[in-house]
Structure formats: structure tokens, C-alpha cells
Amino acid sequence: MNSKSVTAHILIITLWGSAFAGIRHGLEAYSPEHLSLLRLLVGSLALFLYAAFTKMKMPQIKDLPVIFLFGFLGFAVYQTALNFGEQTVSAGAASLLVSTSPLFIGLLGKLFFHEKTGKMYWAGAFVSIIGIFFISFGTGGHFELGVGVLLILIASLSESLYFVFQKKYLNKYGSIPFTAYTIWAGAICMLIYAPGLGSELIEAPAAVTWSVIYLGLFPTVIAYFAIAYVTAESGASEAASSLYLTPAASIVIAWIWLGEVPTMTTLIGGIITLLGVSLTFFTGKKQGYKNGW
Numbered sequence: 001m002n003s004k005s006v007t008a009h010i011l012i013i014t015l016w017g018s019a020f021a022g023i024r025h026g027l028e029a030y031s032p033e034h035l036s037l038l039r040l041l042v043g044s045l046a047l048f049l050y051a052a053f054t055k056m057k058m059p060q061i062k063d064l065p066v067i068f069l070f071g072f073l074g075f076a077v078y079q080t081a082l083n084f085g086e087q088t089v090s091a092g093a094a095s096l097l098v099s100t101s102p103l104f105i106g107l108l109g110k111l112f113f114h115e116k117t118g119k120m121y122w123a124g125a126f127v128s129i130i131g132i133f134f135i136s137f138g139t140g141g142h143f144e145l146g147v148g149v150l151l152i153l154i155a156s157l158s159e160s161l162y163f164v165f166q167k168k169y170l171n172k173y174g175s176i177p178f179t180a181y182t183i184w185a186g187a188i189c190m191l192i193y194a195p196g197l198g199s200e201l202i203e204a205p206a207a208v209t210w211s212v213i214y215l216g217l218f219p220t221v222i223a224y225f226a227i228a229y230v231t232a233e234s235g236a237s238e239a240a241s242s243l244y245l246t247p248a249a250s251i252v253i254a255w256i257w258l259g260e261v262p263t264m265t266t267l268i269g270g271i272i273t274l275l276g277v278s279l280t281f282f283t284g285k286k287q288g289y290k291n292g293w
Contacts, residue, residue: 011226017249019219020091029204032083033193040187042216071185074162081155088148095250096270104160124279134269175228
């Protein structure tokens with residue numbers, strides 16, 4: 001890889017890894033719904049300025065219903081479910097749970113696109129489920145899929161739906177424009193939670209609000225620009241490979257930023273989960289990523 005590709009991978013890993021700690025910090029003063037809305041509004045404003053500067057073409061009217069569906073799944077549901085989940089799940093554990101998205105992508109590819117899933121894929125899925133139970137144990141102190149864990153798995157599934165079905169529109173509009181459309185759509189979907197946001201903005205400590213602004217600008221916008229660059233230069237599978245280091249970055253950043261020290265059980269569960277996810281990746285499930293990433 002050239003220096004630009006290396007830089008793009010580093011941005012993807014560090015920015016997406018930092019998002020989980022940023023969410024935990026934002027939840028200190030904002031409700032999960034308002035945190036998601038404010039993050040999307042910040043990202044939408046940045047993308048609006050980018051669109052105006054680059055004279056980005058707007059989507060066709062006939063595609064707006066699908067774009068709103070993608071925005072709802074990929075940003076409104078994903079971010080809100082993740083925010084609610086992180087009320088009880090640490091940043092590091094949340095990143096490990098979200099890393100299960102390749103499993104959902106593979107399953108969705110089989111159900112809707114009749115992609116082949118070999119024995120190793122299902123073995124990887126089984127191994128990952130074992131890892132999830134370890135992470136759950138490290139989070140709640142007992143082997144139970146708590147509400148927070150389930151919400152984050154729902155977020156992972158919602159994100160996977162977004163990535164799996166977007167290929168047609170990525171080809172039509174391009175990665176950055178389509179991402180902008182769906183972020184704008186997600187922000188509009190979240191406007192139903194606008195009441196009360198103003199009072200939280202006034203009462204929230206400045207440091208927490210800056211964390212939310214950071215979430216809106218960097219993990220939401222800059223990281224997507226970086227993954228769009230890697231996808232264009234090296235392909236979707238190469239871009240997806242960065243996601244395997246994101247949990248490690250998240251754990252380190254949460255440790256430095258929030259002082260969250262992961263339990264040994266959580267770390268063991270994370271290793272098991274990533275091992276299982278890796279099995280699905282190295283046994284031919286790259287086609288799943290090609291459908292969306």
C-alpha cells in the first residue's frame with residue numbers, strides 16, 4: 001500500500017475505534033436519542049458544506065424512499081440502538097459486539113443473494129456466538145444476553161442491512177454522495193426527537209458537547225471518506241479489513257479517554273469473537289462485503 005492508503009486505513013481504525021468512547025462520554029449529558037440526533041446534525045451540516053463546495057448532484061426523486069430507508073437503518077437505528085446499548089456496555093465491549101457485522105452480512109447475503117456459505121463460515125459463526133457470551137459475562141457478571149448487549153447486536157444487524165443492500169446505489173451515485181444522502185435522511189428521521197435537545201445543549205458541559213461534535217465530524221464523516229478512498233483504490237474487501245483492528249483501537253482509546261479497563265473475560269470473549277469473524281472472512285465471504293462495503 002502507498003502512503004495515502006496507509007493513512008486512510010489508520011484514519012478508519014482510529015476514528016471508528018474512538019467513536020465508542022465518544023458515545024460513552026456523550027451519554028454523560030445527552031440522552032441516547034439526542035446524542036444520535038446532534039451527531040447526525042453536525043455530520044449533515046459538514047456534508048452540506050462539502051456538497052455545496054463540490055457542487056454535488058442531488059439524488060433522483062424516485063430514489064428518495066430507498067435513501068430514507070437506508071438512512072433510517074444505517075444511521076438512525078444503528079446509532080440510537082448503539083447509544084442505548086452503551087448505557088450499560090463499555091466502549092470496548094460495544095466495539096467487539098459491533099465487529100460481528102460480517103456474520104450478519106454473510107447471513108443476509110445467503111438469504112437474499114443466494115451466496116454460498118461453507119462449513120467454515122458456520123463454524124466461525126458458532127465460535128463468535130461463544131465469544132459474545134463471554135463478552136456478556138464480562139459486562140454483566142453472568143452468562144446472560146442483557147438488554148445492552150442485545151441492543152448493540154441489533155445495531156450491528158441494522159448496519160449490516162445498510163451495507164448489504166446499498167451496492168446498486170453506490171454504483172449509481174458514488175460512495176461519498178450516497179453516504180451524504182443517507183446521513184441527511186437519517187438526520188431527518190431523528191428530528192422527531194428534537195424537543196428537549198436545546199435544553200440539553202445549554203446544560204451539557206462544553207467538553208461533552210465537543211465530544212458529540214467530534215463524533216459528527218470525524219467518525220461519521222471523515223472515516224467514511226477514508227473508507228470510500230480505500231474502496232476505490234483497493235476494493236471493498238481491503239477496506240473491510242480495517243474493521244478487524246477497530247476493537248483493539250477502541251479498547252485502547254477508551255482506556256486512555258475514559259479510564260475504562262476491560263475485564264479479562266471481555267478480552268477473552270473479544271479474541272474468540274474476532275477469531276470467529278475472521279473465519280468467515282478468510283473462507284470466501286468477501287462477496288458479502290462487495291455487496292455493500
